[in-house]
Amino acid sequence: xxxxxxxxxxxxxxxxxxxxxxxxxxxxxxxxxxxxxxxxxxxxxxxxxxxxxxxxxxxxxxxxxxxxxxxxxxxxxxxxxxxxxxxxxxxxxxxxxxxxxxxxxxxxxxxxxxxxxxxxxxxxxxxxxxxxxxxxxxxxxxxxxxxxxxxxxxxxxxxxxxxxxxxxxxxxxxxxxxxxxxxxxxxxxxxxxxxxxxxxxxxxxxxxxxxxxxxxxxxxxxxxxxxxxxxxxxxxxxxxxxxxxxxxxxxxxxxxxxxxxxxxxxxxxxxx
Amino acid sequence: xxxxxxxxxxxxxxxxxxxxxxxxxxxxxxxxxxxxxxxxxxxxxxxxxxxxxxxxxxxxxxxxxxxxxxxxxxxxxxxxxxxxxxxxxxxxxxxxxxxxxxxxxxxxxxxxxxxxxxxxxxxxxxxxxxxxxxxxxxxxxxxxxxxxxxxxxxxxxxxxxxxxxxxxxxxxxxxxxxxxxxxxxxxxxxxxxxxxxxxxxxxxxxxxxxxxxxxxxxxxxxxxxxxxxxxxxxxxxxxxxxxxxxxxxxxxxxxxxxxxxxxxxxxxxxxxxxxxxxxxxxxxxxxxxxxxxxxxxxxxxxxxxxxxxxxxxxxxxxxxxxxxxxxxxxxxxxxxxxxxxxxxxxxxxxxxxxxxxxxxxxxxxxxxxxxxxxxxxxxxxxxxxxxxxxxxxxxxxxxxxxxxxxxxxxxxxxxxxxxxxxxxxxxxxxxxxxxxxxxxxxxxxxxxxxxxxxxxxxxxxxxxxxxxx
Numbered sequence: 001x002x003x004x005x006x007x008x009x010x011x012x013x014x015x016x017x018x019x020x021x022x023x024x025x026x027x028x029x030x031x032x033x034x035x036x037x038x039x040x041x042x043x044x045x046x047x048x049x050x051x052x053x054x055x056x057x058x059x060x061x062x063x064x065x066x067x068x069x070x071x072x073x074x075x076x077x078x079x080x081x082x083x084x085x086x087x088x089x090x091x092x093x094x095x096x097x098x099x100x101x102x103x104x105x106x107x108x109x110x111x112x113x114x115x116x117x118x119x120x121x122x123x124x125x126x127x128x129x130x131x132x133x134x135x136x137x138x139x140x141x142x143x144x145x146x147x148x149x150x151x152x153x154x155x156x157x158x159x160x161x162x163x164x165x166x167x168x169x170x171x172x173x174x175x176x177x178x179x180x181x182x183x184x185x186x187x188x189x190x191x192x193x194x195x196x197x198x199x200x201x202x203x204x205x206x207x208x209x210x211x212x213x214x215x216x217x218x219x220x221x222x223x224x225x226x227x228x229x230x231x232x233x234x235x236x237x238x239x240x241x242x243x244x245x246x247x248x249x250x251x252x253x254x255x256x257x258x259x260x261x262x263x264x265x266x267x268x269x270x271x272x
Numbered sequence: 273x274x275x276x277x278x279x280x281x282x283x284x285x286x287x288x289x290x291x292x293x294x295x296x297x298x299x300x301x302x303x304x305x306x307x308x309x310x311x312x313x314x315x316x317x318x319x320x321x322x323x324x325x326x327x328x329x330x331x332x333x334x335x336x337x338x339x340x341x342x343x344x345x346x347x348x349x350x351x352x353x354x355x356x357x358x359x360x361x362x363x364x365x366x367x368x369x370x371x372x373x374x375x376x377x378x379x380x381x382x383x384x385x386x387x388x389x390x391x392x393x394x395x396x397x398x399x400x401x402x403x404x405x406x407x408x409x410x411x412x413x414x415x416x417x418x419x420x421x422x423x424x425x426x427x428x429x430x431x432x433x434x435x436x437x438x439x440x441x442x443x444x445x446x447x448x449x450x451x452x453x454x455x456x457x458x459x460x461x462x463x464x465x466x467x468x469x470x471x472x473x474x475x476x477x478x479x480x481x482x483x484x485x486x487x488x489x490x491x492x493x494x495x496x497x498x499x500x501x502x503x504x505x506x507x508x509x510x511x512x513x514x515x516x517x518x519x520x521x522x523x524x525x526x527x528x529x530x531x532x533x534x535x536x537x538x539x540x541x542x543x544x545x546x547x548x549x550x551x552x553x554x555x556x557x558x559x560x561x562x563x564x565x566x567x568x569x570x571x572x573x574x575x576x577x578x579x580x581x582x583x584x585x586x587x588x589x590x591x592x593x594x595x596x597x598x599x600x601x602x603x604x605x606x607x608x609x610x611x612x613x614x615x616x617x618x619x620x621x622x623x624x625x626x627x628x629x630x631x632x633x634x635x636x637x638x639x640x641x642x643x644x645x646x647x648x649x650x651x652x653x654x655x656x657x658x659x660x661x662x663x664x665x666x667x668x669x670x671x672x673x674x675x676x677x678x679x680x681x682x683x684x685x686x687x688x689x690x691x692x693x694x695x696x697x698x699x700x701x702x703x704x705x706x707x708x709x710x711x712x713x714x715x716x717x718x719x720x721x722x723x724x725x726x727x728x729x730x731x732x733x734x735x736x737x738x739x740x741x
Contacts, residue, residue: 056622057621058618058621058622081621082620082621082624082625082626082627083624084624085621085622085623085624085625086624086625086626087624089624091622091623092622094618094619094622098616098618098619098622099615099616099619100611100612100615100616100619101615101616102611102614102615102728103608103611103612103615103730104730104732104733106730106732106733106734107608107611107730107731107732110605110608110732111605111608111609111612111620111623111625112623113605114605114608114609114612114623114624114625115624115625117605118605118606118609121604121605121606128597128600128601128604134604142732142734145734146734149734155734156735158733158734158735159730159733159734159735161728177623178622178623181623181624
């Protein structure tokens with residue numbers, strides 16, 4: 001668990017994002033290792049989500065370079081919005097849950113496997129003809145979805161519309177949906193927001209298993225310190241768009257700049 | 273309720289008085305032009321019947337609202353019976369007016385009870401399974417009825433004409449359902465692709481002598497190409513903006529057809545379009561040289577109904593192909609991606625789905641079916657002009673999709689029958705039929721705001737639905 005991993009999974013260099021006169025992210029550099037959970041923390045408005053939006057292709061950074069080193073090297077800042085998900089396979093979840101509420105839980109997980117299934121269905125032609133090749137691929141996709149539903153304890157709800165699920169289940173489903181895209185990097189935007197302590201603890205387990213069992217690097221924005229401090233390997237602290245600290249949880253916890261900016265008050269203490 | 277009765281009567285009388293005051297000049301007097309000038313016709317009997325009906329109608333609604341099931345039910349039945357009785361009333365419309373008032377009161381009476389029962393059924397495993405079986409059976413029965421229709425006693429010229437018309441709209445509705453219902457792209461210019469299909473067949477058949485079955489796939493391809501051409505620049509727009517731009521495109525196509533006289537013969541239209549053939553046989557009294565008529569081929573006497581029945585089966589086949597295709601593609605990745613795009617475009621992008629390509633396929637596929645329907649329309653009418661492709665057509669097709677319940681296949685059929693069939697069947701209501709039509713639309717919007725059939729069947733299930741014990 002060191003920042004100086006020989007070959008980081010994603011490297012953010014001199015990332016700057018300006019909206020008109022507002023500088024949301026100002027010359028931020030950090031890297032996240034493979035098979036590690038890297039948390040980005042900071043007070044509200046620190047630019048955490050903007051960093052995420054740049055990494056996942058929703059914003060084009062004003063300045064900076066974003067390199068993903070996985071099966072090959074991708075320069076994320078040069079890719080179109082959906083290509084970051086399609087080619088570089090960077091998956092993400094959203095601060096305000098964005099499921100497909102009218103579709104069933106299972107369908108949500110199948111949509112996530114769209115690109116793989118699309119190839120198998122031969123641009124829909126094999127699929128329309130009902131060829132074996134497509135049917136095998138679809139069965140495999142359903143099996144994968146079933147595996148994830150078991151892991152997030154939603155198997156009995158597979159055929160319910162996703163919008164009907166309770167809040168905590170929707171959060172878990174969104175993570176499972178992102179995982180169904182076979183990501184090389186998983187970006188989670190406040191996955192613990194609105195969860196009760198028990199659900200938070202379950203989330204911790206899920207994230208640790210994604211790191212250790214699936215071997216996926218996770219990038220995490222989170223306010224809930226019980227999640228951040230317990231499972232992160234590495235923490236990056238932002239304030240007013242700048243990086244003010246970086247390091248292992250214990251180091252960050254005791255950094256005076258961080259305490260001043262973010263952990264200063266009693267309620268926000270590291271043991272909260 | 274005894275103490276509340278005077279208040280109820282008073283309120284009903286007030287309502288009736290108001291109706292009388294409003295109706296006095298609208299219904300009570302009718303001006304008539306008999307050469308020397310305008311004269312008044314007095315229609316006080318009409319007015320009187322209407323006012324009495326309104327009095328009892330209001331009373332019935334009050335009783336129903338108070339939960340007095342039997343009195344309001346009885347009142348509704350009596351009104352309905354009076355309306356349906358052979359009693360002499362000045363116009364057919366009044367008969368309908370009274371009947372509808374009675375039916376509405378009965379509906380209002382059973383509404384809370386029916387609603388509760390439906391809600392209960394919808395939330396029980398058994399109710400759901402029954403609903404699905406019911407839908408399946410209903411669809412199958414409709415299909416069998418549609419196939420057998422030409423052999424029933426109803427198959428006279430008028431009804432067959434109407435059936436062909438309804439099926440054309442069913443097909444258009446199913447086609448537009450792909451764009452609006454599945455992909456969630458509000459397209460107000462769907463008629464443009466219909467026009468492209470119609471003019472493709474009209475021009476290729478009259479200029480180059482190609483027959484219907486050759487042109488049909490070409491027309492679909494042309495329409496799909498137009499869909500792609502239009503879709504490319506406009507699909508980055510969302511919601512209302514997309515609707516306005518597609519509406520503009522629909523008008524542009526119509527104006528081009530109107531003004532590009534060299535190509536389309538302008539407002540004069542294109543006539544003499546040959547009808548579809550069956551293995552080279554034509555449906556006419558006499559065949560052109562070198563061809564034979566259907567009657568000669570089958571060795572049966574000629575009847576003008578043969579052509580109509582043939583047209584009916586063609587459009588039934590085309591509509592069923594559209595339906596089958598939609599059902600199938602909904603279960604494929606691209607169909608699920610369409611629905612996902614309708615639900616949340618941002619999330620789709622995050623999952624690596626290319627939104628532009630996905631929308632374009634939906635647009636092109638929808639346009640293709642409009643193209644098929646268009647070339648059928650040209651072959652049926654034998655004459656087309658830009659008049660047939662006005663905005664109101666797009667609006668009707670969209671209403672069919674929305675009223676049917678977005679994305680519901682059987683809902684489109686019901687809505688098409690309602691929207692196209694009712695105004696035709698109620699032609700004897702004269703000018704009032706549009707009021708009835710409007711009333712039907714308002715009622716659907718009030719009671720079924722998400723369309724006649726709002727249920728969405730999942731494209732795939734992990735756990736099969738258990739049938740009831």
